[in-house]
Amino acid sequence: MRTHQLVLHWIEGQLSEGKLAVGGRLPAERTLAEQLQVSRTSVREAIRILEAMGVVRAGVGSGPEAGTVVISDPTAALGSALRLHVATQHLPVSDIVQTRVLLESWAASHARPDSPELTGAARLLEEMDADGMAVDDFLALDVRFHLALADAAGNAVVSAMMGSLRESITGYASRLTANLPDWDATAARLRAEHHGILDAIRNDDGQGAAKLVAAHIEGYYREAGLRHST
Amino acid sequence: MRTHQLVLHWIEGQLSEGKLAVGGRLPAERTLAEQLQVSRTSVREAIRILEAMGVVRAGVGSGPEAGTVVISDPTAALGSALRLHVATQHLPVSDIVQTRVLLESWAASHARPDSPELTGAARLLEEMDADGMAVDDFLALDVRFHLALADAAGNAVVSAMMGSLRESITGYASRLTANLPDWDATAARLRAEHHGILDAIRNDDGQGAAKLVAAHIEGYYREAGLRHST
DNA sequence: GCCGCGCGTGTGGTCTAACCACACTCTAGG
DNA sequence: CCTAGAGTGTGGTTAGACCACACGCGCGGC
Numbered sequence: 431m432r433t434h435q436l437v438l439h440w441i442e443g444q445l446s447e448g449k450l451a452v453g454g455r456l457p458a459e460r461t462l463a464e465q466l467q468v469s470r471t472s473v474r475e476a477i478r479i480l481e482a483m484g485v486v487r488a489g490v491g492s493g494p495e496a497g498t499v500v501i502s503d504p505t506a507a508l509g510s511a512l513r514l515h516v517a518t519q520h521l522p523v524s525d526i527v528q529t530r531v532l533l534e535s536w537a538a539s540h541a542r543p544d545s546p547e548l549t550g551a552a553r554l555l556e557e558m559d560a561d562g563m564a565v566d567d568f569l570a571l572d573v574r575f576h577l578a579l580a581d582a583a584g585n586a587v588v589s590a591m592m593g594s595l596r597e598s599i600t601g602y603a604s605r606l607t608a609n610l611p612d613w614d615a616t617a618a619r620l621r622a623e624h625h626g627i628l629d630a631i632r633n634d635d636g637q638g639a640a641k642l643v644a645a646h647i648e649g650y651y652r653e654a655g656l657r658h659s660t
Numbered sequence: 661m662r663t664h665q666l667v668l669h670w671i672e673g674q675l676s677e678g679k680l681a682v683g684g685r686l687p688a689e690r691t692l693a694e695q696l697q698v699s700r701t702s703v704r705e706a707i708r709i710l711e712a713m714g715v716v717r718a719g720v721g722s723g724p725e726a727g728t729v730v731i732s733d734p735t736a737a738l739g740s741a742l743r744l745h746v747a748t749q750h751l752p753v754s755d756i757v758q759t760r761v762l763l764e765s766w767a768a769s770h771a772r773p774d775s776p777e778l779t780g781a782a783r784l785l786e787e788m789d790a791d792g793m794a795v796d797d798f799l800a801l802d803v804r805f806h807l808a809l810a811d812a813a814g815n816a817v818v819s820a821m822m823g824s825l826r827e828s829i830t831g832y833a834s835r836l837t838a839n840l841p842d843w844d845a846t847a848a849r850l851r852a853e854h855h856g857i858l859d860a861i862r863n864d865d866g867q868g869a870a871k872l873v874a875a876h877i878e879g880y881y882r883e884a885g886l887r888h889s890t
Numbered sequence: 891g892c893c894g895c896g897c898g899t900g901t902g903g904t905c906t907a908a909c910c911a912c913a914c915t916c917t918a919g920g
Numbered sequence: 921c922c923t924a925g926a927g928t929g930t931g932g933t934t935a936g937a938c939c940a941c942a943c944g945c946g947c948g949g950c
Contacts, residue, residue: 445747470932478705479712483741490902491942502750507741511713517675520732529817589761700903719929721913
C-alpha cells in the first residue's frame with residue numbers, strides 16, 4: 431500500500447468511528463505527518479484527494495475559516511469525476527441526458543407536495559418570469575429550479591447525482607443554446623412547462639409530473655439538436 | 661488558482677481536444693513539470709487526483725505497464741466518493757438502497773432482450789445454482805449478476821452509478837447478511853427471483869422485470885433488517 | 891481608559907534536491 | 921547463441937526550506 435493511501439485510510443477510519451465529523455478540523459498537516467510517521471508530502475496528497483472528493487476544505491491563514499475542515503459536498507466529487515470522464519469521451523453526453531431524465535422523473539413523482547423546497551422553487555419561477563432576462567441568468571435559475579425539485583424528493587443520493595449530472599454538462603448545455611432558432615419562444619415555453627410541473631406536484635399528481643418533466647427535458651435537448659435515444 | 665489545478669486543467673484540456681486518449685500515456689512527471697513550469701510536487705498532486713477519479717493509472721518501472729496511462733473507470737471515482745460520504749454519515753444508507761432500486765428498475769425495463777450481457781448473466785445464474793456454495797462466493801456472483809443486468813440497458817452512466825452504489829455499501833451488505841434467520845432459504849428464494857427477472861427481460865416484459873427487481877432488492881434488505889422508505 | 895496598528899504565530903501552498911525500488915533494455919562475456 | 925550484469929528511465933518518498941495569508945495579542949498613542 432502506498433503511503434498516501436495509509437493516510438487516507440486513517441482519515442476514513444476516523445470518519446467512520448465518528449471521531450471526525452462534518453465541521454470538525456483535521457490536525458495540521460505537519461502534526462498529522464508526525465503522528466502517522468510519514469512525510470508531509472504524503473499527507474498532502476491524501477488531503478488533496480479528499481478535497482477533490484468534496485470531503486474536506488483547506489484554508490490558509492488562521493481563524494475559523496483556516497485549516498483543513500471536514501465538509502460534505504458529494505456533488506463536487508461526482509460532478510468533476512463525470513466531467514473528466516466525459517472529456518475522455520467514454521461517457522456519452524446522450525447517456526448523461528438520459529440518466530438525468532430518469533432521475534428527475536423519479537424525483538418529480540416522489541416529491542412531497544408540502545415540501546419546503548417547493549416554496550423556493552416557486553420563488554425561482556417568479557424570478558424567471560421577469561421580462562428581458564438575460565439568457566445566462568435564465569439558465570442559471572433553471573438549474574436551481576430543477577435542483578430544488580430533486581431536493582424535494584428527499585433523497586440525498588439522487589440530489590447529489592442530479593447536481594453532478596448538471597455540473598458535468600453545463601458547458602455543453604450553454605453551447606447547445608446557441609442552436610435554438612428562437613430563444614424568446616423557447617423561454618416562454620419553458621416557463622409554462624415549469625409552472626405545469628410544479629402544479630402537478632402540488633396537486634399530488636406524481637405520475638403526471640414525471641411525464642411532464644421527461645417531456646420538458648427531452649423536448650429541450652431535441653429542439654437544441656442533441657440526438658439521443660429514450 | 662492553485663498550481664496543481666493548473667496542471668489538472670491542462671490535462672483535462674488535452675483530453676477534451678483528443679490529444680490524450682484512453683490508452684495514451686502522460687509525459688513523465690519530471691518532463692511535465694518542466695513543460696508547465698511548475699514543480700514536480702504540483703504535477704504529482706494533480707495526477708493523484710486523476711488517479712482517485714479513475715482517469716489515469718500510475719505504474720513504476722518501465723515497459724507497457726509503467727508510466728502514467730489514461731484509463732476510464734468512472735465507477736472507481738463515484739464509488740470511493742460515495743463510500744467516503746457514507747462514512748461522514750451525510751449519505752444515509754437507505755437513500756443509497758432506494759437509489760439502487762430506482763436505477764436497477766430502470767435498467768431492467770430498458771434492457772434489450774437480445775443483449776449479449778444477458779448471456780453472461782445467465783451463465784452467472786448457472787454458477788450460483790451449484791450446491792454448497794459459500795456465502796461470500798454467492799454474494800460476489802450476485803453482484804456481478806446485477807451489474808450485468810445494468811450493463812444490458814446500454815447506458816454507461818447508469819452502469820457506473822450502479823457499480824459505485826454497490827461498492828459503497830458492500831461492507832454494509834455483508835454485515836447485514838449475518839442478520840438473516842435462514843441463509844439457505846434466502847439463497848433459494850434469491851435464485852428463483854433471479855431466474856424470474858432474467859426470464860421477464862428475455863420475454864420483452866420490461867415493466868414486469870422492473871417490478872420483480874424492485875421487489876427482489878427491497879425484500880432482501882427488509883429481511884436483513886434495514887429500515888428504509890420506498 | 892480606550893482604540894488601533896503592527897508584529898508574532900500557525901496555517902496551507904510551493905518548490906528544490908536528493909534517494910529509493912522497480913522493470914525493462916542493452917551489452918559484454920561465456 | 922544465450923545469459924548475467926550494468927544502465928536508464930519510471931513513479932514513490934522524504935527532508936527542509938521559504939512564501940502568502942489571516943487571525944489575535946499586546947504595545948503604543950490618543
